[in-house]
Amino acid sequence: MGGPAGPLVTLSFTPVHAVLGGIVLGTAASAKLLTTGRILGISGAMKGLVSGDFAPWRFAFLGGLIAGSAVLSVVLPEAFEAMRGSCPLWRAAISGLLVGIGTSMGNGCTSGHGICGSARLSPRSFAYTVSFMVSGMLSATLTQSARCQGVRPVPPQLALPTPAEWQLALSFLASGVAAFGVLALLAKMAHARSGKPEPHMPSAAALASAFTAGIAGEATAAGGGVVLEGGKPHVAAAGPGFELTAEFGSGLLFALGLGFSGMAHATKVVSFLSPLYPCWDLSLPFVMGGAVLVALFAFQGVLRFHMMQHPLFMSRFQFPTANAIDTRLLTGGVLFGTGWGMSGLCPGPALLSLVISHDAHVYWFLISMVAGMALEHHWLSHWLAPGAPHHK
Numbered sequence: 428m429g430g431p432a433g434p435l436v437t438l439s440f441t442p443v444h445a446v447l448g449g450i451v452l453g454t455a456a457s458a459k460l461l462t463t464g465r466i467l468g469i470s471g472a473m474k475g476l477v478s479g480d481f482a483p484w485r486f487a488f489l490g491g492l493i494a495g496s497a498v499l500s501v502v503l504p505e506a507f508e509a510m511r512g513s514c515p516l517w518r519a520a521i522s523g524l525l526v527g528i529g530t531s532m533g534n535g536c537t538s539g540h541g542i543c544g545s546a547r548l549s550p551r552s553f554a555y556t557v558s559f560m561v562s563g564m565l566s567a568t569l570t571q572s573a574r575c576q577g578v579r580p581v582p583p584q585l586a587l588p589t590p591a592e593w594q595l596a597l598s599f600l601a602s603g604v605a606a607f608g609v610l611a612l613l614a615k616m617a618h619a620r621s622g623k624p625e626p627h628m629p630s631a632a633a634l635a636s637a638f639t640a641g642i643a644g645e646a647t648a649a650g651g652g653v654v655l656e657g658g659k660p661h662v663a664a665a666g667p668g669f670e671l672t673a674e675f676g677s678g679l680l681f682a683l684g685l686g687f688s689g690m691a692h693a694t695k696v697v698s699f700l701s702p703l704y705p706c707w708d709l710s711l712p713f714v715m716g717g718a719v720l721v722a723l724f725a726f727q728g729v730l731r732f733h734m735m736q737h738p739l740f741m742s743r744f745q746f747p748t749a750n751a752i753d754t755r756l757l758t759g760g761v762l763f764g765t766g767w768g769m770s771g772l773c774p775g776p777a778l779l780s781l782v783i784s785h786d787a788h789v790y791w792f793l794i795s796m797v798a799g800m801a802l803e804h805h806w807l808s809h810w811l812a813p814g815a816p817h818h819k
Contacts, residue, residue, distance in 0.1 A: 435579040436511070436694050438706055439586035442713040447588065447596040448688020449717025452681055454600060456543055456718065457725035458607045459488075459677035463670055464738035464745050467677060468539025469774045470530035470800075477800045483667070487674035489778070494675070495682020496779040502595060506686030509780045510693050510770055510788035511576045518575070518769055523792035525766030526773060527799020528807065529559070533759025534749070536773050538681070541715055546722035547730065547746070554752045558760030559767065566768030567700035576694050576771065580705040583698070596687055603680040610676070611739050614669045669740040682779055688714040691779050693771030700768045 456467040463484065469492070472485045499506045510519055530536045533555050535544065540559075544552020567573065574580075588596065689695045689710055698708040728734040729744060738744055767773050772792050780789045 435577050437579045437581065438583040438695060438698055438708050440583040440708060441586050441689055441695075441710045443588050444586075444592065444596075445688050445710045445713035446717040447593075447600075448684045448686075448690070449714040449719075450721050451596070451599050451603065451684030451687060452538075452542060452714070453546075453684075453718035453721025454603055455677045455681035455684060456538070456546070456722045458603065458680065459673065460543075460722075460725055460729065460738070460744070461735065462607065462611070462673035462677075462739045462741075464741045464743055466539055466543045466745075466747065467681065468535050468543065469681075469778070470536040471534065471539050473774060473797070474531055474534075474800050474804065477797055478804045483671055484674045487671040488678040491675040491678025491680075492682045492775070492778050493782055495679040495686070496781070496783055498679070499683065499686040499779070500783045503686055506689075506691050507780055507784050508692040508694060509772065509777070509784050509786040510792075513577045514575045514770070514788065516787060516791050518570075519772070519788040519791040520795045522766040522770035522772060523777075523795030524799040524802075525762045525769070526792075527766075527796035527801075528803045529759045529761070529763030529766060529799075530774065530796075531759070531800045531803035532807070533559075533756050533763060534747075536763060536775075537715075538775060542718045542722055543726070545715075545719045546726040548727070551750055551752055551756065555756055555760040558757050559764030562761040562764030563700045563768035564702060564764075566765040567697050567771075568703055568768075570769050571704075572697035572769060572771065573694070573701040573704045573706055576697055578694050578698055578704070578706045583706060583708045583710075592687075599680070599683045599687065603676070603683075606676055607673070610669060610672060614740055617669070673740055681775070684718070685775055685779055688717075690714055691776040693776070696771035696776075697768065700771070 459465055459467045465484070472488050475482065475485050533540070535552070535555065540552040540555045545556065685691055695708055695710060698704065698706045699711040701707060770792060774796065777789055777792050777796070780786060781793060
């Protein structure tokens with residue numbers, strides 16, 4: 428493949444890799460929901476820190492993502508490929524700024540809206556996902572992202588996993604399921620020793636309210652949401668250590684899924700977003716499909732079939748409450764998609780590449796993304812509010 432600015436990259440069509448990675452992603456999202464009651468959203472976790480919410484779970488989850496990156500650097504070093512050196516740094520900076528503003532306005536990205544929102548059957552998340560997909564394709568096509576990143580203009584050829592890759596993917600999945608199973612068993616033992624009663628089954632009205640929010644709500648890890656009991660969420664009897672361990676574990680498992688699926692390869696992302704370029708690579712939809720299929724069972728099991736009274740380590744499930752498909756949401760989706768299409772980077776893959784790749788494009792993207800989130804939170808959101816002075 429050569430260096431970052433070296434020979435052209437010849438892509439492969441990898442639907443099986445994508446589905447396997449997507450299954451790992453969906454398992455991570457499901458594990459986070461069932462243990463902590465929270466939606467898995469990477470941009471939401473980051474935006475909370477930018478806005479001054481330094482809840483420990485945010486550090487644990489993002490720390491898990493970075494730890495997963497370190498694991499990938501050992502077991503699957505080829506998982507990393509940020510923007511190639513043929514792309515100018517200003518392109519990464521503008522992309523990051525647009526992604527930061529867009530995800531802040533729309534309260535989510537590919538993980539929160541694309542995976543978890545779709546698994547909740549949320550019309551709001553469907554609208555946001557369509558807006559960033561369409562704008563991403565327009566952006567990548569108009570700015571010639573695939574050509575900029577040195578993708579060879581030939582149709583990708585089908586590539587299936589090797590036996591070693593099958594073993595690696597299954598080990599990721601089995602290790603994640605086993606780890607959360609052991610954690611749940613330890614928490615149950617700790618809860619039994621505490622002698623405290625289990626939280627009560629929520630009322631039918633509360634369950635109906637949660638289900639309504641799940642169908643129409645907003646997918647994001649930031650802010651408050653519908654809970655299955657009144658009041659503010661608190662840690663269950665097992666203790667906060669289990670909550671933070673689950674957050675760390677879900678972040679780590681999600682990182683492994685991103686790496687195996689190919690989502691950390693900017694060239695594969697921009698090639699999917701470039702349908703008119705000869706290298707159009709349709710692997711990405713298989714990632715989303717595998718992830719949503721797995722997460723659907725967990726989210727609908729909680730929302731529709733009430734399979735759990737409460738998450739394992741917390742007393743309440745939390746689901747976002749917003750249900751409006753408004754200008755702010757769609758504008759956020761368009762801005763996020765435009766930035767995503769310019770670089771092939773979004774919050775998760777960029778964080779994965781932060782420690783390992785030592786790529787200036789990643790640094791510029793992340794700095795600009797954080798600046799965009801801060802700009803939207805501290806200025807744009809107030810300036811665009813209906814009651815702002817300039818609207819009067």
